Amino acid sequence: MENSRPSSKRFLDIVADLRTIIKEEGAVIGDKLPSERVLADRLQVGRSTIREALRSLELLGLIETRRGEGTFLADYKKHQLVEILSTFIMQNPQSLKSVDDTRRIHEKAAIECISNDPERRTLPVWGSFLVKLRGTEPIIREELLQEIVVVSGNRLSLKIWFLLKQYSRVPYHETMAEDEKEVATNLLKEMMNGNSHLAVMRYKDWLDIVIGERRGEHEC
Amino acid sequence: MENSRPSSKRFLDIVADLRTIIKEEGAVIGDKLPSERVLADRLQVGRSTIREALRSLELLGLIETRRGEGTFLADYKKHQLVEILSTFIMQNPQSLKSVDDTRRIHEKAAIECISNDPERRTLPVWGSFLVKLRGTEPIIREELLQEIVVVSGNRLSLKIWFLLKQYSRVPYHETMAEDEKEVATNLLKEMMNGNSHLAVMRYKDWLDIVIGERRGEHEC
DNA sequence: ATTCTTAAGTGGTCAGACCACTATCCTTTA
DNA sequence: TAAAGGATAGTGGTCTGACCACTTAAGAAT
Numbered sequence: 001m002e003n004s005r006p007s008s009k010r011f012l013d014i015v016a017d018l019r020t021i022i023k024e025e026g027a028v029i030g031d032k033l034p035s036e037r038v039l040a041d042r043l044q045v046g047r048s049t050i051r052e053a054l055r056s057l058e059l060l061g062l063i064e065t066r067r068g069e070g071t072f073l074a075d076y077k078k079h080q081l082v083e084i085l086s087t088f089i090m091q092n093p094q095s096l097k098s099v100d101d102t103r104r105i106h107e108k109a110a111i112e113c114i115s116n117d118p119e120r121r122t123l124p125v126w127g128s129f130l131v132k133l134r135g136t137e138p139i140i141r142e143e144l145l146q147e148i149v150v151v152s153g154n155r156l157s158l159k160i161w162f163l164l165k166q167y168s169r170v171p172y173h174e175t176m177a178e179d180e181k182e183v184a185t186n187l188l189k190e191m192m193n194g195n196s197h198l199a200v201m202r203y204k205d206w207l208d209i210v211i212g213e214r215r216g217e218h219e220c
Numbered sequence: 221m222e223n224s225r226p227s228s229k230r231f232l233d234i235v236a237d238l239r240t241i242i243k244e245e246g247a248v249i250g251d252k253l254p255s256e257r258v259l260a261d262r263l264q265v266g267r268s269t270i271r272e273a274l275r276s277l278e279l280l281g282l283i284e285t286r287r288g289e290g291t292f293l294a295d296y297k298k299h300q301l302v303e304i305l306s307t308f309i310m311q312n313p314q315s316l317k318s319v320d321d322t323r324r325i326h327e328k329a330a331i332e333c334i335s336n337d338p339e340r341r342t343l344p345v346w347g348s349f350l351v352k353l354r355g356t357e358p359i360i361r362e363e364l365l366q367e368i369v370v371v372s373g374n375r376l377s378l379k380i381w382f383l384l385k386q387y388s389r390v391p392y393h394e395t396m397a398e399d400e401k402e403v404a405t406n407l408l409k410e411m412m413n414g415n416s417h418l419a420v421m422r423y424k425d426w427l428d429i430v431i432g433e434r435r436g437e438h439e440c
Numbered sequence: 441a442t443t444c445t446t447a448a449g450t451g452g453t454c455a456g457a458c459c460a461c462t463a464t465c466c467t468t469t470a
Numbered sequence: 471t472a473a474a475g476g477a478t479a480g481t482g483g484t485c486t487g488a489c490c491a492c493t494t495a496a497g498a499a500t
Contacts, residue, residue: 010483011275035450046485048268051451055231055272056279067451068492098376105377109325156318157325160380230452255481266454271483287482288462 010045014053017043022073033063033071103164104207107145110152110161111187111203115196120151126192133181133188141210142172144184170210180209230265234273237263242293253283253291316389323384324427327365330372330381331407331423335416340371346412353401353408361430362392364404390430400429 040047057063064074114120132139149161187202260267277283284294334340352359369381385392407422
């Protein structure tokens with residue numbers, strides 16, 4: 001079975017075999033996998049080969065290992081995909097602008113998504129935000145944007161957004177000023193009305209307030 | 221240096237150390253890395269630990285190993301971790317949709333960016349594409365989109381797009397049909413005219429052709 | 441019944457030994 | 471001289487066995 005065409009890279013076969021085992025045993029997220037020694041015996045390979053395969057899957061975020069306990073199926077919805085590449089491929093974070101621009105791309109897309117979806121744009125959470133914006137309580141900037149990106153429903157986009165937020169120079173953790181609240185209110189209203197175009201314009205107004213400069217530049 | 225806070229997973233530290241070595245030596249794609257035995261000696265760890273790290277990076281497609289020759293920096297743009305994640309992570313159709321949606325977010329943003337930038341939208345490369353689209357030569361789908369994302373100038377967005385393209389189920393490597401060429405032509409024209417709104421609409425027309433279904437859904 | 445000790449099981453790491461393969465140098469040969 | 475061939479060193483691929491650090495749970499002592 002696993003002997004079909006043994007490639008020159010045994011550990012790659014093991015990766016495939018592990019997939020088979022997981023599937024056959026119907027393992028669910030959080031379940032414990034057989035120990036390295038058991039796997040080595042069952043697949044008739046050395047333990048080091050098993051480990052090379054497991055470590056690869058671990059770096060991918062597919063499994064999780066705990067010393068003294070065992071190996072477990074990880075929640076691959078939180079794949080470290082982006083993190084790995086952010087530390088390896090994207091070794092040139094010299095362009096903070098790229099980070100900010102990309103973050104805005106996702107924010108803008110989320111706003112449009114919600115505006116165009118009758119269900120999402122009528123969620124009660126937006127009404128709650130409107131009330132809070134009218135009040136005097138301090139509101140952190142990222143609260144609103146995070147809710148927007150979350151509600152848009154694209155988990156990968158959300159993941160990327162969270163990552164970029166960390167690298168961003170935009171002061172997302174600060175509270176909103178009064179005029180800022182007004183712009184945010186307009187943004188929400190346009191979004192709830194399903195007018196994605198105007199909602200995006202209000203979003204850009206808000207950016208102007210937060211950042212100050214940059215208007216008229218190409219907005220990439 | 222590499223002894224700063226050794227985590228419980230040594231091989232993860234090694235992964236980081238390898239990144240440092242690659243960076244310091246200014247290694248470029250195709251360059252040869254030090255041998256496993258040399259690395260083990262230099263980083264003061266066992267060879268198996270080095271191998272676990274290297275195998276992880278190999279599965280990610282970041283390096284390439286050839287028995288008898290050595291380990292080389294791979295071209296991450298082409299390698300196939302597609303297969304791995306499509307069999308592990310991407311079993312969940314929800315994840316697949318996230319990938320496709322996110323990829324479209326970046327494509328759409330790039331189109332808007334270029335449309336709104338007088339310099340970028342008048343680049344001679346678009347004229348070349350128009351000519352090619354009029355001709356009978358086969359054109360690969362991703363050629364045009366890749367050029368668009370490249371020209372948009374956001375390197376981070378480009379890297380994310382490259383990554384997502386690998387995971388995507390959309391047949392980007394196929395050639396364009398005749399009616400497809402017409403839509404692409406319209407997309408380019410609107411973009412060159414600076415009409416981002418219409419350009420995006422043509423882009424969505426193109427998506428309809430490529431994928432077939434999905435129209436009227438909320439487009440996130 | 442509680443606490444403590446112990447043993448078994450697990451992942452983490454290392455060292456050494458082969459094997460298979462590749463490239464290179466160097467001898468042999470035509 | 472030039473080509474063919476073979477020995478050799480270096481590389482990744484794999485296995486074995488041995489520790490270590492840690493967790494868990496069974497069992498002993500209180």
